[in-house]
Amino acid sequence: MLDVGRHPRINLLAYSEVENVSGDAGNFRVKVRKKARFVNEDLCTGCGTCAEKCPTMTVDVFNAELGSRKAIYKYFPQGIPSIYTIDKDACRQLGQGKKCGICAKVCQAKAVDFEQNDGEIQLHVGAIVVATGYDVFDPSVIPEHGYGRIANVVTALEFERLLSASGPTAGHLDRPSDMALEKEIDDLEKEHKKLSRQLKQLEEKHGKSSAQVMDLVKSGAAAADKDLHNWAASAERFGELEARLEPMRQKIGAAQPAKKLAFIQCVGSRDFRFNKFCSSYCCMHSVKEAMIANEHDNEVSSSIFCMDLRAVGRGFEEYKLRGGKQANIKYVRGRVAEITEDDALNPVVWFESTTSRQVLHETFDMVVLATACVPTAGTPKLAELLGIELDSNGFFKTDPLAPLNATRDGIFVCGCAQGPMDIPESVAQASSAAARAAEVVAPARQVAAAGSQ
Amino acid sequence: MNNDVLVIGGGIAGIQAALDLAEMGVQVHMVEKLPSIGGKMAQLDKTFPTNDCAI
Ligand SMILES: Cc1cc2nc3c(=O)[nH]c(=O)nc-3n(C[C@H](O)[C@H](O)[C@H](O)COP(=O)(O)OP(=O)(O)OC[C@H]3O[C@@H](n4cnc5c(N)ncnc54)[C@H](O)[C@@H]3O)c2cc1C
Numbered sequence: 001m002l003d004v005g006r007h008p009r010i011n012l013l014a015y016s017e018v019e020n021v022s023g024d025a026g027n028f029r030v031k032v033r034k035k036a037r038f039v040n041e042d043l044c045t046g047c048g049t050c051a052e053k054c055p056t057m058t059v060d061v062f063n064a065e066l067g068s069r070k071a072i073y074k075y076f077p078q079g080i081p082s083i084y085t086i087d088k089d090a091c092r093q094l095g096q097g098k099k100c101g102i103c104a105k106v107c108q109a110k111a112v113d114f115e116q117n118d119g120e121i122q123l124h125v126g127a128i129v130v131a132t133g134y135d136v137f138d139p140s141v142i143p144e145h146g147y148g149r150i151a152n153v154v155t156a157l158e159f160e161r162l163l164s165a166s167g168p169t170a171g172h173l174d175r176p177s178d179m180a181l182e183k184e185i186d187d188l189e190k191e192h193k194k195l196s197r198q199l200k201q202l203e204e205k206h207g208k209s210s211a212q213v214m215d216l217v218k219s220g221a222a223a224a225d226k227d228l229h230n231w232a233a234s235a236e237r238f239g240e241l242e243a244r245l246e247p248m249r250q251k252i253g254a255a256q257p258a259k260k261l262a263f264i265q266c267v268g269s270r271d272f273r274f275n276k277f278c279s280s281y282c283c284m285h286s287v288k289e290a291m292i293a294n295e296h297d298n299e300v301s302s303s304i305f306c307m308d309l310r311a312v313g314r315g316f317e318e319y320k321l322r323g324g325k326q327a328n329i330k331y332v333r334g335r336v337a338e339i340t341e342d343d344a345l346n347p348v349v350w351f352e353s354t355t356s357r358q359v360l361h362e363t364f365d366m367v368v369l370a371t372a373c374v375p376t377a378g379t380p381k382l383a384e385l386l387g388i389e390l391d392s393n394g395f396f397k398t399d400p401l402a403p404l405n406a407t408r409d410g411i412f413v414c415g416c417a418q419g420p421m422d423i424p425e426s427v428a429q430a431s432s433a434a435a436r437a438a439e440v441v442a443p444a445r446q447v448a449a450a451g452s453q
Numbered sequence: 454m455n456n457d458v459l460v461i462g463g464g465i466a467g468i469q470a471a472l473d474l475a476e477m478g479v480q481v482h483m484v485e486k487l488p489s490i491g492g493k494m495a496q497l498d499k500t501f502p503t504n505d506c507a508i
Contacts, residue, residue, distance in 0.1 A: 001491055001508070004468055004483065009475040014485045018461060026454045032484055062496065076496075078508055079489030123482050125459040129474075131467035133492050157496060164498040171498075288501040319502045378486070382461070415466025416493075423465055423500055430469035437470070438477050441456040 005080040013121065014081055021385050025410025025440055026126045034119035038086035038094065039072075043111035046074070046082035050103035050112065058090035060168070064158040066176070067168030071095075072103045072112075077166065086112070126441035127410045129433050130396055132382065134416035137268035137275070137372035144338045145267065145369060151177040152258075152347050153339055153367045156285055163292050173258040173293060173300070175366055177345040181255070185248050188241055195238045202231055210235035258365035259299050262349050263290060264336050265306035268372035269420075275372050277393050281422040282370035283310045287323045289368060294327035301328040303362070305336050305351055313422065339367055373420035386411055395419045404433045412436050457482060464492020 004010050013032055020031040039050075056071040063069075071090040074082070092100040093114060104112035136157050139147040147153050152175050154162070161167040162174070169179070199210050210231065216222045217232035263286040269279040283306065290302035309331055311320040323329045337359075338350045347367040352359050375394040383390050388406040391397040396413040399405050404412045414433035415426035456479065460471045463485030471481045483490070494500070497507035 001468060001495075004463070004471055004490060007472065007475045007481075009478070009480050010471050011480070011482045012463075012485070012490070013482060014463065014490060015488045016484050017486050018459075018484055028455075028459070030459055032482075037488065064496070073488075075487055075489035076491070078495070079491065081489065083488075085488040123457070123459060124455045125457045125482065126455045127458045129458060129460045129467070129470045131460060131462035131464060131470055133462055133464045133466065157493070160496055160498050167498075284501045288499065288504065292499055292504065313502065315502045414470060415462075415464060417462065417466070423494060426464075426466040427469045430466040431473050433466075434470040434473035434477070437458045438474060438479055441458060441479060443454070 001078070001080045005082075012081060015085060016121075018382065018385060019120075021128075021387070025408075028125050028128060028410065030123040030125060030128075032121040032123060034121055036088075036116040036118050037083065038088070038091075038112065038114055038116050039084050040111045040113050040116070041081065041083050043109045044083045045109050045111075046084065047108075048074070048084070049106050049108070050084055053102050053106045055100070055102060056090055056092055058087060063168050064155070064161045066158055066161055066179070084111075127412070127437040128386065129430075129437050130382070130386070130388075130406065130411065130413045130417050131415050131430065131433075132376055132379065132417045134373045134420065135376045137374045139267050139369050139371050141274075142267065145264070145336070146339045146341065146347070147369060150339060150341045150345075150347050150367075151175070151180060152341075152345060152365065153369065155369050155371050156263075156282065156289060157371070159289050159368045163289065163296070171296065173296065173366070175255070175258050175345075178252065178255040181248060181252055185245065185252060188245055188248075192238070192241045192245065195234055195241070199231075199235060199238060210238070256365075257297065258293075259297065259301070260363075260365045261290065261293060261300060261302040262347070262362070262364040262367045263302060263304040263370060264339075264349075264367060265304065265309075265370045266335075266372075267369040268374070270307065275374065275393065277420070278310065279370075279373040279420040280310070281373070281420060284313070284316055284319070284422065286368070286370050287311075287320050287329065290329045291323045291327040294329075298328075301330070303330045303332050303364075305332045305334060305349065307335060308333070313424070373416060376417075379417075391419075393419065404429065404436050410440050456480070459484065462492070463487075463490030465494045467492070 016034045019033045023029045050072045051070040054070040054072045057068045059065045060067040060069040062076045072086045089095045092098040165171040214232045222228040268274045293300045311317045334351045334353045336351045340348045346363045348363050350361045388408050389397040412433040414429035460467045460483045474481045
């Protein structure tokens with residue numbers, strides 16, 4: 001990643017999109033829109049003081065929306081280019097028309113520019129490599145799996161962020177229901193603290209206790225004195241908060257990280273309602289996630305629910321067996337019918353075990369959905385701009401005998417833009433696509449070299 | 454005729470293609486829609502089959 005940012009022959013246009021393409025192989029004209037970051041790329045040193053001081057929090061998309069970040073942000077700490085961007089919608093000044101500008105004040109490099117506009121760049125290229133990847137299938141369209149309704153049902157990508165030391169839980173398997181409870185306690189405690197301060201001030205100023213004021217109001221003796229009524233209302237809310245917070249604090253004190261995990265395979269793949277195809281890498285990422293969870297805490301056990309576990313790459317079958325032996329993984333052959341939730345917010349998995357021929361249910365601490373690999377939302381539009389076709393699954397179409405070629409000369413496709421594949425295969429395809437693209441531009445380079453002699 | 458190449462997408466596939474081309478002496482332009490390159494792989498904790506760190 002770093003090498004791309006540094007390479008003298010790579011012009012990196014991040015936060016940009018292709019807007020128009022014309023011409024043919026050897027001679028494409030491409031219009032690119034560079035979106036306004038509201039930060040001058042040449043001046044920003046990536047020091048992060050702006051984000052430190054920014055008063056506005058918003059959801060962190062990189063952390064699969066499990067955490068929060070500031071309105072001025074770097075997509076992730078190691079992100080390249082190492083430049084900050086203002087999230088226009090979240091920003092007080094740009095999005096909400098309020099006065100703020102703190103980031104601009106603290107930036108020593110004077111890089112913040114609220115007036116920045118989108119830029120337009122014209123490129124002239126001989127060949128195009130499409131490597132736009134994939135989107136994660138949205139499992140909330142399968143109501144029986146409860147995603148979005150049952151807090152402790154997460155996607156595999158969310159689980160990756162929970163496992164990550166740089167993620168929202170610093171690598172601890174905190175359950176989302178407990179994370180939500182903690183946030184609720186935090187919010188209520190803030191309100192509690194504020195009310196406590198206000199009540200104390202009132203008591204000191206007027207030499208009366210809040211309890212006395214509440215009695216006065218209740219007895220009708222406060223009549224139409226608005227201030228006293230407000231005071232009593234605040235005192236009542238304060239009492240309410242005390243009563244609510246106590247059991248919540250006890251509950252969070254007793255909360256345990258997840259130890260019993262279920263992984264559900266083929267969520268949105270090999271399912272005729274959604275996608276017929278196999279997403280190929282999910283069997284292995286579920287084994288991986290179960291293994292890593294067990295490495296963090298050897299009391300973690302996992303059940304992987306699958307129709308069959310497809311371990312077809314080199315070393316994959318051994319990896320699967322190693323997981324089963326060393327990482328407490330049980331492979332259950334059977335499709336999950338439904339996930340429900342018990343009173344302790346534990347997900348309950350209902351499934352048919354095809355080995356024992358029984359319909360069973362089992363309770364887990366957390367359920368991880370292996371969601372399908374689907375074409376990115378922008379795929380149809382990009383296909384139209386490039387004048388290339390899509391296949392029946394909605395990915396960019398390629399020729400089985402020339403597997404990197406799109407349906408138009410001079411355009412090549414690699415990685416998950418073609419369909420589901422893992423990292424080693426994406427990398428192998430990328431090198432092939434690079435070689436094919438080089439073939440297209442090589443004659444031009446020879447002519448150019450001859451011309452300069 | 455032009456001898457530059459455009460790579461659309463800066464995930465692991467786009468990064469590999471861009472680096473290979475640049476190493477061959479080709480001028481590359483990489484367009485990435487997000488503020489940083491890295492793609493999905495940057496979001497992964499570790500990767501199978503070696504369990505190496507993703508970034
Ligand atoms: C939970 C999970 C765990 C996984 N674990 C593993 C693992 O352990 N090992 C393994 O080998 N594989 C794993 N995979 C698969 C792996 O993520 C993919 O193989 C790999 O990321 C594909 O790389 P890519 O570059 O093709 O796509 P992506 O990573 O999706 O990158 C595409 C890039 O293109 C950008 N882009 C998209 N559209 C546009 C556009 N219109 N214009 C400009 N830019 C655009 C995107 O922002 C992104 O940066 C896992 C997948 C998941 C979901």
